[in-house]
Amino acid sequence: MDMFDKINELYDKRRETELGGGDEKIAKQHDKGKKTARERIDYLVDEGSFMELNPFIQHRHHDAGVKDAPGEGVVTGYATINGRGIYLFAQDFTVYGGALGEMHGKKIAAVMDLAAKNGVPFIGLNDSGGARIQEGVSSLDGYGHVFYRNSIYSGVIPQISVILGPCAGGAVYSPAITDFVVMVEESSQMFITGPKVIETVTGEKISPEDLGGARVHNSTSGNAHVQASTEEEALDAVRDLLLYLPDNYKEKLPFIESKEEEKEDFLPDITDFVPFNSSRPYDVRKLIDHIVDEESFFEIHASFAKNVVVGFARIDGQTTGIIANQPKYMAGGLDIDSSDKAARFIRMCDSFNIPLVTFEDVTGFFPGIKQEHGGIIRHGAKILYAYSEATVPKLTVITRKAYGGAYVALNSKSIGADIVFAWPNAEIAVMGPEGAANIIYAKEINQSDNPEQTRQEKIDEYRERFANPYVAAGLGMVDDVIDPRETRIKLKQSLRMLRNKEEKRPDKKHGNIPL
Secondary structure (H helix, E strand, O other): OOHHHHHHHHHHHHHHHHOOOOHHHHHHHHHOOOOOHHHHHHHHOOOOOOEEEOOOOOOOOHHHOOOOOHHHHEEEEEEEEOOEEEEEEEEOOOOHHHOEOHHHHHHHHHHHHHHHHHOOOEEEEEEEOOEOHHHOHHHHHHHHHHHHHHHHOOOOOOEEEEEEEEEEHHHHHHHHHOOEEEEEOOOOEEEOOOHHHHHHHHOOOOOHHHHHEHHHHHHOOOOOOEEEOOHHHHHHHHHHHHOOOOOOOOOOOOEOOOOOOOOOOOOOOHHHOOOOOOOOOOOHHHHHHHHOOOOOOEEEOOOOOOOEEEEEEEEOOEEEEEEEEOOOOHHHOEOHHHHHHHHHHHHHHHHOOOOEEEEEEEOOEOOOHHHHHOOHHHHHHHHHHHHHHOOOOEEEEEEEEEEHHHHHHOOOHHHOOOEEEEOOOOEEEOOOHHHHHHHHOHHHHHHOOOHHHHHHHHHHHHHHHHHOHHHHHHOOOOOEEOOHHHHHHHHHHHHHHOOOOOOOOOOOOOOOOOO
C-alpha cells in the first residue's frame, strides 16, 4: 500500500464519519423537518470556515455490545460567525439518537477547553435522547466533564445552547448552566423525566410538547431565553445574539454603527409613549425602541415574567443591557419570576462588562400570600444583590413611579448606581400617594364632612410634598431631573463618561447570592 492508498483510506473514513447514522436515518431526520448536525453547522457558521476536530474518536465499550458510532454521535470543531471565532459541538441524532457516552462527553469537553484557552464563545447544538445507557456509569462521567466546564467557564466566555430536538435527563443540565438557551417550537423539548416515566410514577398524562416544549420553557418555567419557529430562525438568533457579546470577559464589546440615517438624539415625541397619568399602562418596549439605536433591541426572555423587560440594545453603537418595568403587565410590579429574570440578566451583563440601563416605573414588590410563601423575600433579594455586586456602568431613568423597596432594588444610588435620572413627573416615595394618604391623614379624612374630597386633597398634598423628584434630587438620590425628550442625549453622554469606569470589591472567594 503506497501513500495514495493511505490518503484514499483517509477520505473513505472521513466520508463514513460524515455520513453519521447512514442515509436512512438522515432521511428520517429530514422527514421530521430537522437538519442533520453537519447541515446545522453549515447554516450557522461562515461559509467554508468550519474545521472539524476529533472526527475519528471512538468509544471503548464494544464488550458491552455497543456498535461503532461514527464521530461518537457528535461533531465538534472551530469556525467563524460574522468573521469572529467560535468553538461548537452539534449532536448527531442519526447516531444512537445523539445519546451521550463517555467519549462523546470527553469530545465536547476537549473543544470547550479550547474555547476557553482561546477566549472565544462556545455554542452547543443539542439534539440528544440523554445518556447512552449501554455504557452504564461511564456515560454519566461524560456528562460530568461537560457540566464541570460549563460551570468553571461561566463568566469567562459566552456560552449559548440551542435545543434542536429532544433533550432529556442529564442532557438538560448543561444548557441550564449556559448563558442563553434557544428553543424551536414543536421540535425541541427539555425535561428531566419524560411523559412515559411521569405517567408510570404519578399517573399524569401529558405530551412531550406540553411537558417541555419551547412555549413552556419560554413562558412558564423560564428555562429558555429565545423562542424560534424554525431551526433556521433559531440559528439566525444565535448569529444576531453574538453581535452584542464580547469574545470573553476581558475583551471590549462589539461596536456597530447604525446602518440607518443617524437617529435624532432629541426625541420630541417621546412623551407620546408614556402617559402622564401614572396609573395608565403602556408598552415600555416602544419607549426602549425609541431611545436606543435603530432596530437594535434584542429582547431576552420575552414571554417569561412579562412584567419586566430585559434585553440587549445599542446606544451610540455600544452594547448595553436594558432592564425595564413593564406597566402593561401587573403595573410593572416585581414578583418572584421577574426578580429571577432581572437578577440573572444583570449578573450575565456584569460578567461580560456590558453597561446596564434601567428604566424604572415600579409600584413595588407584588403582594400576596402565594408570593410570600413562594419566597419573594429571597427572590427579590437577588435583584438587590445583583445590582450591588455589578461593577459595570449602571444608569437609571425613573420615568414615573419608584415606590418602596422596589425603588431601592432597581439600581438606586444607595446600592451603587452611577447616575440616576428622573423625569419631572416621577414619583419617588416609600409608597404610592393613595396608600400613604390613607395612613398619614386617616384621622383628618375620617373626620371630614366630605371624606372623598379631603382624601383627594391629601393625596395631592402628599404627592407634592414627598413624592416629587426634586425631594429625592435635593437629597442626592437623583443626579438630575431631565427633560424626557433629552433622555437619549443624557444616556449617550453618561455612557461615554463612564466608559473607563473601574470599581473594586472586597477581596473574597465569592459571595453567597440568595439562590
